[in-house]
Amino acid sequence: MSRFGYAIRELSAAQKSAKGVSLYSRYVNRPAGRILAAVGYNMKLTPNQITLISAVFTLTGGTLIATLGPSPAVALGVFVALVLGFALDSADGQLARLTGTGSPAGEWLDHVVDCAKMLALHMAVLISFYRHFDFSAPVYLLVPVAFQFAAVMVFFGGILTEQLKRAERLKSAAGGPAAVAPASTLRSVALLPVDYGVFCAIFLAFGSRDLFVTLYCVLLAAHVLFMVAFLAKWYRELAAPGR
16 A cells, blocks of 8 residues: 555544534545645655645735735635645644654644734735725724734634643543543534634635625624634633533
């Protein structure tokens, strides 16, 4: 069996839980990442190299957003770059599990790059709004700022909550892995508005000013609502006695 075939077989048998994952990530991004992880394994790339390649694709998409005027061709280029960057973001972790080379340093690099990508993309949208969208009201320039704030809060809050829960489990007498509830299809659908893959998809409308701004504002509203709900939920979970 080829290295690629071996990687696909092993990765297919060792997928992470789908709990708390949207339909896009479960059925599109993870399978795409699995293929890219197998390609990386076949090419003898390391997980950190995959992470950096992911950052390059996302940076390319952000550069297109910030420097070129909206058009159907630019929209397609941005979409392809961002979607590939997201799939590679899934591939690095899968490759780490396949090769047994996961490490705190690798996890740190992955999270730092993820945060940088969020900051950079919304800054790129802000630059594009200022340079190319000719808004009559400057208040529209606050939309990417608000989106950036909500997206980073959800990302950072989720990562911090996960780390604190992990630390508590390690300190507890049980110390073992927590039981994982089965994935809920309804929850997977509900999480679509705050899935990064859906955010990437709206750039297919980047060639149409009105449509893109509408979709961007809809996702902003969803992120603000989810931010409030998630922060309250995470705080209650961490504050609950006997958690």
